[in-house]
Amino acid sequence: MQLRLIKDKFFSKLMLVLTLASVSVLLVIGIGLYYKSIPLLHKLSWGQLLTSSIWKPLKGLFGFYPFIMGTLWVTGIAIIVALPLCLLTSLYIVEYAPARVKRILTPFVNLLSGIPPVIFGVWGVLFIIPLIQKFIAPHFVDFSTGYSVLAGGIVLAVMIFPLIVSIISEVLRTIPQELKEASLSLGATKWETIKKVILRKALPGIVAATVLAISRAFGETIAVLMVCGNNAVAPHSVFDTGYPLPALIANNYGEMMSIPLYDSALMFAALLLFIIILLFNIISRVILTRLERRLVA
Amino acid sequence: MTQTPHISVQHLNAHIANQHILNDININIPDKKVTSIIGPSGCGKTTLLKSFNRLLDNTPDVKIDGKVLVDGENIYDPAAEVTHIRKKMGLLSQRPYPLPMSIYDNVAYGPRIHGTRKKQELDELVEQQLKAAGLWNEVKDRLNTSATRLSIGQQQRLCLARGLAVGPEIILGDESTSALDPVSTAIIEDLFISLKEKYTIVLVTHILRQARRVSDYIIFVYMGKIIEFGPTEEVLLNPQKELTKEYVKGYIS
Numbered sequence: 292m293q294l295r296l297i298k299d300k301f302f303s304k305l306m307l308v309l310t311l312a313s314v315s316v317l318l319v320i321g322i323g324l325y326y327k328s329i330p331l332l333h334k335l336s337w338g339q340l341l342t343s344s345i346w347k348p349l350k351g352l353f354g355f356y357p358f359i360m361g362t363l364w365v366t367g368i369a370i371i372v373a374l375p376l377c378l379l380t381s382l383y384i385v386e387y388a389p390a391r392v393k394r395i396l397t398p399f400v401n402l403l404s405g406i407p408p409v410i411f412g413v414w415g416v417l418f419i420i421p422l423i424q425k426f427i428a429p430h431f432v433d434f435s436t437g438y439s440v441l442a443g444g445i446v447l448a449v450m451i452f453p454l455i456v457s458i459i460s461e462v463l464r465t466i467p468q469e470l471k472e473a474s475l476s477l478g479a480t481k482w483e484t485i486k487k488v489i490l491r492k493a494l495p496g497i498v499a500a501t502v503l504a505i506s507r508a509f510g511e512t513i514a515v516l517m518v519c520g521n522n523a524v525a526p527h528s529v530f531d532t533g534y535p536l537p538a539l540i541a542n543n544y545g546e547m548m549s550i551p552l553y554d555s556a557l558m559f560a561a562l563l564l565f566i567i568i569l570l571f572n573i574i575s576r577v578i579l580t581r582l583e584r585r586l587v588a
Numbered sequence: 589m590t591q592t593p594h595i596s597v598q599h600l601n602a603h604i605a606n607q608h609i610l611n612d613i614n615i616n617i618p619d620k621k622v623t624s625i626i627g628p629s630g631c632g633k634t635t636l637l638k639s640f641n642r643l644l645d646n647t648p649d650v651k652i653d654g655k656v657l658v659d660g661e662n663i664y665d666p667a668a669e670v671t672h673i674r675k676k677m678g679l680l681s682q683r684p685y686p687l688p689m690s691i692y693d694n695v696a697y698g699p700r701i702h703g704t705r706k707k708q709e710l711d712e713l714v715e716q717q718l719k720a721a722g723l724w725n726e727v728k729d730r731l732n733t734s735a736t737r738l739s740i741g742q743q744q745r746l747c748l749a750r751g752l753a754v755g756p757e758i759i760l761g762d763e764s765t766s767a768l769d770p771v772s773t774a775i776i777e778d779l780f781i782s783l784k785e786k787y788t789i790v791l792v793t794h795i796l797r798q799a800r801r802v803s804d805y806i807i808f809v810y811m812g813k814i815i816e817f818g819p820t821e822e823v824l825l826n827p828q829k830e831l832t833k834e835y836v837k838g839y840i841s
Binding site for chain 1: 641643646648649671672674675677678679681682683685687688689697698701702747750751754760
C-alpha cells in the first residue's frame with residue numbers, strides 16, 4: 292500500500308526533474324557559447340563584431356556582418372519561395388484533391404522530409420546551380436557561377452516544404468466543414484471561400500508553420516553550404532554568393548585552430564545563430580498571440 | 589394544396605458511399621409556407637435538405653440522380669450554375685458558424701461577393717437585415733467587433749441576417765435551434781413564422797413540438813423514403829400511415 296504511494300510521488304518528481312533538465316540544456320548551451328566567446332569579446336566590441344564586413348582572421352579582424360546577412364538572405368529567399376508553393380499545395384491536398392489522389396500525394400510529401408540534407412545539397416549542385424547559371428542569371432546579371440544565395444534559398448525551400456505543408460494541411464483540416472458551407476451557401480465560389488474565410492481562419496496556423504520552418508531554415512547547414520559559394524562578403528543580390536553562419540562553423544571548425552582567437556570567433560558565430568533563432572522565436576510568439584487575440588476579439 | 593410549388597423534387601435518389609440515403613423522393617414544397625421535415629435521426633432529412641442547395645455535392649463519394657426544380661429550373665442540370673442557385677437560399681445550420689470577421693462584415697459578406705460595393709448601400713442592407721433578424725438593437729453599437737464575441741443565440745440570428753442579406757427566396761433550416769437555449773429558440777421560431785410572408789421556409793427538425801408550432805406542412809421521412817406529407821395538423825393529429833403514427837406517438841425515434 293505504502294509502496295504504491297511512494298512510487299506515485301517518485302515518478303511525478305522524476306518527470307519534473309527530467310523536464311527541467313531538458314529545458315536547462317538551452318541555458319547551458321547559451322552560457323557555454325557565451326563563455327567560449329569571451330576571449331573574442333575582450334578584443335572586439337559587440338558593435339564592431341556585428342557591423343564590420345572585414346573577415347581577416349590572420350590579421351585578427353573578425354567582422355560577422357557578411358555571415359549574418361548571408362543567413363538572412365538565404366532564409367528569406369527560402370521562405371519567399373516556399374510559402375506560396377506550400378499554401379497552394381496544402382489547399383489542393385485538403386480542399387480539392389479527390390480522396391485517391393490525396394492518399395498518394397500525402398506520403399510523397401512526407402517522404403521528402405525523410406531525405407538526408409546532403410542529398411538535397413548534391414541535387415542543388417547538379418541541378419539548381421546549372422539552372423541558375425545558364426537560364427536564370429543571364430536574364431539579370433552579366434555573369435554568375437550559379438553558386439549563390441538564390442541556389443541556397445531554393446534548396447532550402449524544398450527542404451522546408453514538407454514541414455510547412457504538413458502543418459498547414461493539419462490546420463486546414465481543423466476548419467469545420469460547416470464554416471465552408473456557410474460561405475458556399477451564400478453563393479460564394481470555392482475560391483472566394485478559401486480566400487476570405489478559410490485562409491483568414493487559418494492565418495495563425497499559417498504563421499506558426501512559417502515560424503517553425505524559418506527556425507529550421509536558419510540552422511540548416513550542409514545542403515546550404517554546398518550551393519551558396521561561401522564567400523565572406525555580404526550579398527547584395529540574389530545572384531551573389533553568401534556565407535551563412537552555420538556554413539562558417541561547419542567549414543572551419545577543427546581547422547586552422549592555430550590562428551589566435553579563431554576558435555573563439557567560431558563559438559561567437561554559434562552564439563549569434565543561437566541569439567538570432569531565440570529572438571526570432573520570441574518575436575514570432577508575441578506576433579502570434581496578438582494575432583490570435585485579434586481574431587477572437 | 590393549391591399553391592404553386594416553389595421546390596419540386598422528382599425521383600431524387602442519393603447514394604453516399606454505396607448507401608442508399610434518399611430513395612425516390614417526390615415532393616412539392618409550397619411557396620411562402622413553412623414546411624418541416626421530420627423523422628428519426630439518420631433517416632435522410634438533412635441529406636434531403638442539403639440536396640436543395642446542392643451542398644450535398646461536397647460530400648465525398650456521393651451520387652445523386654433525379655431532378656430538383658427550383659422556380660422550374662432543374663438545379664441538377666449539368667448546365668446549372670451552382671452559386672446562383674445557392675444565392676436563392678439562405679441556410680441556417682445546426683450550430684451558428686459566424687465567419688471569422690466582424691458582425692458588419694458577416695452580413696456584408698454575401699452582398700459584397702455578389703457585387704455590392706457602395707458603402708452606403710451596404711450600411712443600409714446590414715441595418716435592414718439585422719433588424720429583420722431581430723438583432724439590430726443588441727449590436728448596433730459594436731458592428732465592428734468580432735462576431736464570435738456574440739452569444740450563441742445572437743450568433744444564430746446573425747447567421748440568419750447574413751443569409752437574408754443575399755436576397756434569397758427560400759430559407760433552409762437544419763435543426764437550427766438544437767444548440768440554442770429556450771429563449772433563443774423561441775426567438776428563432778418566431779422569426780421563422782414572421783418570415784414566411786416573404787420566404788419559403790424548409791426546416792429539418794426532430795422536435796415535434798417545434799414542427800407543430802411553426803410549420804404549415806410536414807414531411808415525414810423514414811429510412812430515406814417519404815412516408816407522409818400534408819398539412820401539419822393532419823399529419824401530427826391524424827396520421828394515415830402506421831409508421832407516422834408510431835413516430836408521432838414516440839414509439840420510434
